[in-house]
Amino acid sequence: MSARLKAGVLGATGAVGQRFVQLLAGHPWFELVALAASERSAGKSYAEAVSWRLDVPLPAAAAGLPVRPTEPGLECDIVFSALDAAVAGPIEEAFAKAGYAVLSNARNHRMAEDVPLLVPEINADHAELIAVQKKRRGWKGFIATNPNCSTATLTLALAPLDRRFGITSVAVTTLQAVSGAGYPGIPSLDILGNVVPFIAGEEEKIERETRKILGKRSGDAVTFHPMVVSAQTTRVPVVDGHTASVFVSLDTKADLEGVREAFRTFSGPPQQLGLPSAPAHPTVLFEAPDRPQPRLDINVEHGMATLVGRVRPCDLMGWKFIALGHNTIRGAAGAAILNAELLKAKGMI
């Protein structure tokens, strides 16, 4: 692992694109060399093209990079896709066909049978689908995806319980941050002092993606987890951090200490392999009765963990608790980078 892999970002000027640029600055394994965005930005430097919205400065190494068209020809080995779903499908396929490792945050290919939907602590072995994909499609490169932002938070909270007790069913209500809708995203007139009890397409993503992620790989395919997942999603006036109120039924009997220990001790390949972006604890259990809270806790583990609190028995479903995750880090850019680190460590990139 002497030389760093050359990396590019597709859709680099958007909200998730900016997180990729931030997180890749100074990355030990990946060197950010190419930034691509829509034609509007062509010919400009990244600093000129981007309306930088993060509360940390634009990394100097990225500021001067020219913005390139979002098409193969970028001089790099790996591309991180922050493309909008409206255009991501064919563009990502073109890159994969041209030999790039495509780590995508877009929803377009997540549910394809031969595309892994990875949360490395949970289903690192789903990466084996890449070989199936390359063979089936005749591609030199490939596409690997990370889940939707709220699903990312939820699955890291469910996996510890599923691994130890089995999960039968989940009823979840989310309270999602505005950064999850990108920029410009939600108009301020819609959300100031308000709750919008609807996010288009979000519930379907949570209900399907969760079952694929927690599913079992058998040969060339993933068998979805049989759990029933039902979601209601809302938008709240929070900048970063999706909160989830979770009710869950387990397959087997559990006691409070066992459930808490499941959260506290959960770990997986990223921790074992010491991946650079891996949180020490992918699930962090809070003891205080009123935590986790997005504004106070979202940066725990650099935004790469799901924070769990208020774990307690539920007369109806068995157990209930609160989960919180950073939607543009573990829920988007950080997730794709962790996936790339996993594939690199496995020798698949």
Add this chain to the structure above:
Amino acid sequence: MSARLKAGVLGATGAVGQRFVQLLAGHPWFELVALAASERSAGKSYAEAVSWRLDVPLPAAAAGLPVRPTEPGLECDIVFSALDAAVAGPIEEAFAKAGYAVLSNARNHRMAEDVPLLVPEINADHAELIAVQKKRRGWKGFIATNPNCSTATLTLALAPLDRRFGITSVAVTTLQAVSGAGYPGIPSLDILGNVVPFIAGEEEKIERETRKILGKRSGDAVTFHPMVVSAQTTRVPVVDGHTASVFVSLDTKADLEGVREAFRTFSGPPQQLGLPSAPAHPTVLFEAPDRPQPRLDINVEHGMATLVGRVRPCDLMGWKFIALGHNTIRGAAGAAILNAELLKAKGMI
């Protein structure tokens, strides 16, 4: 009903007390003649004692009333109690003993066996407990209560389904406004751009009060509804309006149109009796996919209805939907006033 009943407000300077003063101004059946508050305010006029926080002007008729001690001696027939639970218990008992009709928003007596916990569209007949209470306690007056703010919203959304299909179980997550915590209440540093996933005592209230309200009166007592209710409650940066994400299982088979019709056609004694504060529709069904929303919809039916939207089947529980209610009107002061109107119409005051 020629002459108006004379009415007083206990705890008149607090957040709920102010709503009582606002809603009683110009009330056709009740004349606001007495305002009582803690000793700090004694000897002042109401205008001097109160830090008026509503976005409508302090009613002129109330401004000049002297603030009296919260003890029997007020020259009125009925008192509305906005007292804090820390002191409400014995004070309300003293007033009832002294012959006053006490309409209380405090939690202290709600669960007492001989105290009605009224939502007049749902359980107007529970008012018969008042006779039991007077007899058992030897009081000339009585105490009647309205539910906790989030329970008020929830029960008006559950009753239409329970009446028509029967309810087996409910999993509810609330997103509650800051006005629900009174004034000064929630520090701004706690809630600006944040979600606090905990409200002390709130889940227990929802889980118990709902079952009493929807319970059946048999003789001198109320048999609790057998449904299982499980709640998680959160605070969000909204001024007024508690949102609830509800998952519900029904006893009998229902189809979407039947469920929708149950909400649309729900009605009860307040509507039949034409009570002055009764909403035309205690449950208002929204068709738009992203409604109801607190900032836009909270004043529908003058804050006296529960607003329901996004009604749809749920793979797990059967049905799911969003409910919204005005926490300081139908969830507090307006509820107590509607209770008083019911009792007046029934000749019980």
Add this chain to the structure above:
Amino acid sequence: MSARLKAGVLGATGAVGQRFVQLLAGHPWFELVALAASERSAGKSYAEAVSWRLDVPLPAAAAGLPVRPTEPGLECDIVFSALDAAVAGPIEEAFAKAGYAVLSNARNHRMAEDVPLLVPEINADHAELIAVQKKRRGWKGFIATNPNCSTATLTLALAPLDRRFGITSVAVTTLQAVSGAGYPGIPSLDILGNVVPFIAGEEEKIERETRKILGKRSGDAVTFHPMVVSAQTTRVPVVDGHTASVFVSLDTKADLEGVREAFRTFSGPPQQLGLPSAPAHPTVLFEAPDRPQPRLDINVEHGMATLVGRVRPCDLMGWKFIALGHNTIRGAAGAAILNAELLKAKGMI
């Protein structure tokens, strides 16, 4: 004044257009009969075309009106223009040429020499420019304008002082609500928990429009007021209500009681003529040390007054105070309607 004048709204689906529709519903002098918007909405009913964002229901009388193209041919006498400045110029001219009375909220014609920029309490006589305009342009109809939202608030706070003491100079900092930017307007990611210290073009409008409004009509023209006005404008996370921090120098000596009396007693033609939308007091003086506040006070006088507070001497400029106004009512739709009422009362429509 037996029959009501027929009125239309141009740009009826936008934020200000919606306020026009709300305020014209049931207006005693004007009957809302025509709604026009961009081609996107053509052929739809208003209820279908609009994304209604106000916290009061869409008026039933407007819901079923067909949305018409924004071009002459509407069957009405008067049109209220809520058009975007990008398109308002030629469209308003076409309507005026075709004989309509055009009451415009757009900035395009405000500074034209022969177009009145009216605040009826201040410069009702500027309406005489309409005759000049019709003659000079050979139009059957005309254009009359109201000021920019922050200027509307500011001028009603300055006029009482100017009339009594004369004003030499003004330094003003505004804290403006997001509704002032229309819909979708300000992205939530830009303004949640934030201040944006810049509003494009706003400072220039305040600095110029104020001097025209407070200017003197002499013959066919208005001589601008010689005062110096300097502004800094900011956007804050408030829904409705522009706050202004004002420092002002007077031409003549004043004492505190005189300044306060000037605010308290200010009045003009709308009050004398009893115009339907006229506030009883166009300037309302607050005594409490921490008022006016947008969320609590914005609906005083139905949003048609400027609220003034914290009036006190200033070592530097002479006087300083806080002013607050409702930016989409007195700062936009309500202002244009009051202008129309003035012209109707003067027999100019």
Add this chain to the structure above:
Amino acid sequence: MSARLKAGVLGATGAVGQRFVQLLAGHPWFELVALAASERSAGKSYAEAVSWRLDVPLPAAAAGLPVRPTEPGLECDIVFSALDAAVAGPIEEAFAKAGYAVLSNARNHRMAEDVPLLVPEINADHAELIAVQKKRRGWKGFIATNPNCSTATLTLALAPLDRRFGITSVAVTTLQAVSGAGYPGIPSLDILGNVVPFIAGEEEKIERETRKILGKRSGDAVTFHPMVVSAQTTRVPVVDGHTASVFVSLDTKADLEGVREAFRTFSGPPQQLGLPSAPAHPTVLFEAPDRPQPRLDINVEHGMATLVGRVRPCDLMGWKFIALGHNTIRGAAGAAILNAELLKAKGMI
């Protein structure tokens, strides 16, 4: 400077106290060894006593420290005072008398003739008042103060202009964050979606402290700067970061490039001495037309600089611009720590 000085924090559990604990963790010159707070917290560990409200974790080294009474006896050389003004006066005097170097953020002693009110980039020589103070009062220790939070931001924006051009007068309007009022501080019901145009005592502090800080030391005293300062202060729904809208008149003629250069090149003893907490640039000039903004820019220079933007001529006062500073870092705890570093570097501690 081999061994670190032992340091304590008075009022350690409050909002500013927490910032001291955060900023002192791992400080190269000061070792945090003692935490003192009110009697309520006595006998608890800091982790038990504090309701930690910062979005970074409580430093491990502080968590286990016992909370001590706020009275001399702490085993340290220097105490940082985050005490409330209601109690700070005599307590700080007792510590100074007992030989401690007291670096105070409280307002109580700021205006005392023999107490330095330090902004080290501006008036490091005012530290000479310490010798006067010790002599006059017969104390072994001393008290040195930093300014009020909004004054800290303002003076760093004025000093570059005053040094180069001289300042005649200043009109400033502030938009202040809620963290400036401590915890619990501002109730959420007061500030959500609102502006409160008043902060008790704040305007007086800005008007007086600014003139002392920019004043000249002559012998044993400081002669106040003759500039006239007039302020209006408001509270806005922002967590951290005070914005100031500044109008300023200069003594001598300036051009835009000269004014900009004054901001860009401003520097002082902290930079020359390389103090650990010194920002590289105490005044940072922004070029973008809509910056600085609190949520995006507040952490530039680790919160230790004043950020300046929108610098331009003003027809009335000569110049106008926007300034922004982190109110609990450079406006409170960070300021006191920088003062301590200055005194340590000068050999005065």
